Amino acid sequence: MFQLIKQDKSTKARLGRLTTAHGAVDSPFFMPVGTNGAVRSLSAENLLEFDTQIVLSNTYHLFLRPGLDVIGAAGGLHKFMSWDRPILTDSGGYQVFSLARLRKLTDEGVEFQSHHDGSTQFFTPEKVVDTQKILGSDIMMPLDECAPYPCDRSQAERSVLRTTLWARRSKKQYHAVLDRGRMQYLFGIVQGATYPDLRERSARELVGLDFDGYAIGGVSVGEPVPLMFETLDWVLPLLPEDKPRYFMGIGLPDQIVKAVGEGVDMFDTCVPTRYARHGSAFTRQGRVVVRNAQYIKDFGPLDDQCACRVCAKYTRSYIRHLFNSNEILGLKLITYHNVFFYVNLMKEIRAAIQGNTFDQFQKEFFGAYKSEFAAGESLAI
């Protein structure tokens, strides 16, 4: 269950605790993305070193490889990946939208071609719930239809209708197959593209179905950042206060700090890991592209305010060299730092909310952090 521990007085930030079969998670929290059952280049021990509370994995990818027979035989995803803390699995709705070659999307489900071998696959809401039951994830996400950007109104409306239909079927299947006494949560995913009334409709319909938490999906699909935040204004007021809110796929560090202040509890994004592999480290001053030539002889740490193991030991110069030489250690070191940065940022956010200083925390953060957006898209409040 989710327990709302504290509501910040000067912002809409919330402090909470989500209790799962694999332990409790303090919110607001960030879930490092481990699509294939691994946060790229990091071991479970690495993640525990800085007290990562929960990771995200992916139904679609794991279903295709290694397959349910393997993970089932392993005793579930936790055992398979040697991770005994909570796991949220995404449904694959986003992958059908972004990755697989779509062949047919109907109310029944989605037929698509595997991006591995081209084989034809068919996903239904029921099958996605069944799959996640076998994976044993602590939080399951239902199959949804992620609308693109831009998206005309009729298409956005269709995706809302279908997402609600699928949510209802997911919920039904969930109750039909759920083991007694085994705690697995099922969330609803709000769609509606950039149409306020469709977002509102989606939120109301899903709340009516009573999920364990609510995600705002169909965001960060190419829309301007201010529009992405407007979606929160439309949706969050309609969600029950005693359920966690999950901003799917978000975001850059300053976006997370802002969204927490709007009342979001959960985040995930591949940004810290992917940006790391492409040579970028996050710091409290903003993003540092360590790969760049200006760091050739920079013998300071990635982030001089960081307490991580990498910053204690390795220099920008060395990491740049590793990166430049295509040494896998370079990716690993930046990834470690970046995930630490995100996890630690959330820890500081929670401490600030706890200490009634979150509004001050936001001001200081935005004051120091060089935003990646144009002036017109400033996140400062």
Next chain:
RNA sequence: GGGGACGUGGUGUAGUCUGGUUAACAUGUCAGCUUGUCAAGCUGAAGAUCGCGAGUUCAAAUCUCGUCGUCCCCG
């Protein structure tokens, strides 16, 4: 001493025979992109007076002569 092959961005090559726009490709370098994952991707930029000199020609990386350099073979 004689004979032969080759000199084109940092590196490796294509183009030369059959002269014709701003000399191409790979890699490297430099930078940008990245938001419910695409490590080994995507986009862009810089970088060569085609070893040097002369000649032929409307026009030379390309043909001719000379010269320098590297490598190979023979003595």
